[in-house]
Amino acid sequence: MLYVYALVDARPVPPSLEGEGHGGAPLCVVARGSIAAVCSRHDRIDVPVEADHLWRHEHVAESLMEDHAVLPVRFGTTVADEDALATMLDDREEEFCGAFERVRGRVELGVRVLRVAPPETEPEPSSDSAGPGRAYLLGRLAARNAATSLAESIHAGLAARAAEARHDVSATPRLLLSAAYLVERGEVGAFLEAVDEAARRHPEVELLCTGPWPAHTFAQAAGELR
């Protein structure tokens, strides 16, 4: 069977393969038209979700992204053989080529916004005639609205420096925002400055920024998740 790491734009030049796949297996390419799937061959394969296996998969994708548009494939993906893989590439050629254009020359940066101090949820003592229960709920609602609007405001500032963005405002007590930004390679420095600036402006939260990653989050268009 074939374990698949990434789809790579094979034009103008096919990818040059460096490094090894899972279990030291050599990397190989199954190409159809302008799409090259980077794989390794295995009689059987067992890759539990562990750091070493995850990094192996990631490093294969990262080794390709300097010279090519890369769509990372979900961890743990295997197909029966070359023919089965070729059929999948043919069937979805238009989708994959569109995705290559979306991610070309760009990298993904991840941002999580965490609250440094636990939220103030104790309501003020209230003379509200409807009683302390109502005041408590109103206090909770106000705190949640404030957290949501802070997360949205931080996100808007960062999204302005990105070609595309996906985000999830959770407004949970600790994690306010999980977001991914697709950023032009040449703009990464400016994006990181914007992260630092947001962190300076909002000492009540911590911004955790990771990357640059291959465009995992943008490999499929929004709404295309299968």
Add this chain to the structure above:
Amino acid sequence: MSTARALGPSGLATSEVTLVELVDRLVDKGVVLHGDITLAVADVDLIYVGLRALISSVSSLERDE
């Protein structure tokens, strides 16, 4: 090629943060090919329990400065 890195203002727990982000991307994002995904559901559930726990512990760390 640079490896993904964390750039949190506190500079704490960067390798753990990066691993959480890696797990989140590799098991939940990326191209789905309709192939056989080899992950057992239990594996993924465990990962997400770990991820939530880690986010909690990262956020409860004292800042450096």
